[in-house]
Amino acid sequence: MKKLNLALSTLFYFGLISCGQNTSVSKDIMTIETPASPDGDYQVILRPLNNHLSGWIPNGKSDIKINNGQISVYSWLEDAAPEFHQQFILTGKRCPDQADDKNGDGVIDIREAFRVSGKILIPLDNNLRVQNGSQDQFPFGNFSYTQKTDLKFIEEDLKTPDLDPHDFFVKLNRNESLNLENKVMIILGINRKTTLPLSIQSFDQSPSQLTIPVVCGLIKKSPL
Amino acid sequence: MSTVILLVFFFLFIPRLEAETFFAHLIGSEKINPQTTLLKFSNGRVALTDDVLHLETNDPYAVIVDEEQNLLQIQSDDKALPLDSESPHHFHISAPPTPTLISENEAYDIFNRLNSRYKRSSECSNRAHVWAWEEFTKHHMTSEKVYVLFTASYINKHRFKWWFHVAPLFSIKKDNNVEKWVFDFMFNPRPVTIKEWTDGFVFTKRSCLYTEKFSEYDVNPQTEDCYLMVDSMFTWNPIDLKNKELSGQSKSQFSRGEINFAYKQAF
Numbered sequence: 001m002k003k004l005n006l007a008l009s010t011l012f013y014f015g016l017i018s019c020g021q022n023t024s025v026s027k028d029i030m031t032i033e034t035p036a037s038p039d040g041d042y043q044v045i046l047r048p049l050n051n052h053l054s055g056w057i058p059n060g061k062s063d064i065k066i067n068n069g070q071i072s073v074y075s076w077l078e079d080a081a082p083e084f085h086q087q088f089i090l091t092g093k094r095c096p097d098q099a100d101d102k103n104g105d106g107v108i109d110i111r112e113a114f115r116v117s118g119k120i121l122i123p124l125d126n127n128l129r130v131q132n133g134s135q136d137q138f139p140f141g142n143f144s145y146t147q148k149t150d151l152k153f154i155e156e157d158l159k160t161p162d163l164d165p166h167d168f169f170v171k172l173n174r175n176e177s178l179n180l181e182n183k184v185m186i187i188l189g190i191n192r193k194t195t196l197p198l199s200i201q202s203f204d205q206s207p208s209q210l211t212i213p214v215v216c217g218l219i220k221k222s223p224l
Numbered sequence: 225m226s227t228v229i230l231l232v233f234f235f236l237f238i239p240r241l242e243a244e245t246f247f248a249h250l251i252g253s254e255k256i257n258p259q260t261t262l263l264k265f266s267n268g269r270v271a272l273t274d275d276v277l278h279l280e281t282n283d284p285y286a287v288i289v290d291e292e293q294n295l296l297q298i299q300s301d302d303k304a305l306p307l308d309s310e311s312p313h314h315f316h317i318s319a320p321p322t323p324t325l326i327s328e329n330e331a332y333d334i335f336n337r338l339n340s341r342y343k344r345s346s347e348c349s350n351r352a353h354v355w356a357w358e359e360f361t362k363h364h365m366t367s368e369k370v371y372v373l374f375t376a377s378y379i380n381k382h383r384f385k386w387w388f389h390v391a392p393l394f395s396i397k398k399d400n401n402v403e404k405w406v407f408d409f410m411f412n413p414r415p416v417t418i419k420e421w422t423d424g425f426v427f428t429k430r431s432c433l434y435t436e437k438f439s440e441y442d443v444n445p446q447t448e449d450c451y452l453m454v455d456s457m458f459t460w461n462p463i464d465l466k467n468k469e470l471s472g473q474s475k476s477q478f479s480r481g482e483i484n485f486a487y488k489q490a491f
Contacts, residue, residue, distance in 0.1 A: 052427040
């Protein structure tokens with residue numbers, strides 16, 4: 001939005017803006033791209049990954065609504081292990097599949113998932129406002145999860161400096177708007193009693209079992 | 225992320241054992257070993273018990289199981305959906321309808337337009353029935369149903385939750401061949417072959433034995449992990465497969481009652 005404001009100010013200064021709906025001034029000079037409104041209903045079909053480790057077939061859905069600057073997230077997960085399930089929105093545009101098990105150990109671990117599905121943009125925990133909350137809490141077992149907040153809080157936090165560019169979290173650029181469409185949503189966590197190959201890589205010092213991806217889906221905007 | 229707090233939370237929390245309740249009709253039972261009995265229910269769920277129970281097949285029950293499908297409690301309860309709303313005039317003896325042949329592109333179009341508004345804890349037979357019905361009525365696509373039937377030995381070994389799973393099956397023109405692809409929107413991100421589909425549920429990755437007779441599955445030597453059956457899109461669940469073998473008659477059309485039940489339970 002700030003990018004648009006800056007561009008509009010510049011156009012006013014040079015007396016180029018018109019009153020019409022079309023923001024294109026001249027194809028030869030410049031075109032303002034109005035960012036698509038984030039408002040709308042989004043849906044994520046969360047399909048199983050690594051189900052041979054889960055023992056069951058985890059599945060879920062997430063409905064995300066953005067309306068008048070408010071974002072609400074409702075997710076559910078079924079057939080999940082009785083563990084905490086970290087859930088994240090990642091920056092990538094596709095879920096991992098078996099071909100992404102690069103070390104061939106039969107498991108798509110979280111590092112392999114990050115490689116194709118991007119870094120963590122929004123943890124879907126008990127506080128959507130901040131990426132790095134001090135008391136982050138994720139849902140447990142088969143769950144229903146609901147959170148709601150002002151979108152501006154999320155965007156403000158995501159535009160603060162990335163203090164560790166080498167970790168698995170990523171921030172937005174200062175002039176980048178939050179666009180959820182086609183981003184990846186992923187949920188982690190199998191039973192911690194499950195024996196895993198030693199090749200499994202975890203992150204953030206969490207036990208490996210709790211970082212195994214169990215479902216994944218793309219965020220799709222529902223047609224109006 | 226506050227790693228320390230998160231780790232404290234992970235390690236200090238005592239994991240809860242989750243019990244689950246469902247409402248369904250008892251379809252059958254079989255001994256897995258001298259002690260343990262496997263109970264199969266109309267919604268596809270199973271329960272394992274070492275108790276000697278006097279339960280009536282086809283009766284509705286409220287069932288509570290733990291996360292390993294051990295039966296914790298069972299009692300009569302009529303909350304389960306009716307077993308079959310079918311009336312006899314919907315059956316016939318002639319051949320099932322010929323599936324529509326579609327291209328690969330059409331297959332992806334169909335897959336992506338399948339109704340995604342299914343509910344949490346919806347039953348596979350109801351989702352599959354609505355998907356097949358909507359394709360048939362809205363787009364004139366004739367499909368089939370593919371059933372995977374899990375053996376008692378597989379269920380016991382893996383403490384698997386279900387005794388069957390079903391999804392729509394479409395016929396795809398590919399080069400000069402016809403391939404059968406499964407459209408299981410809830411579990412697969414795209415149409416898949418039958419083997420890819422069963423691999424998602426059969427953790428051993430063994431192929432399922434194809435049969436045309438439900439009785440081959442029903443009384444099997446427990447040497448297989450699973451059986452496969454393919455039938456017309458009008459079938460709703462394995463009870464239809466069993467009835468077909470017993471009566472020699474197949475369903476010849478969708479039943480409005482079943483469709484209504486399927487929508488109500490699953491969407």
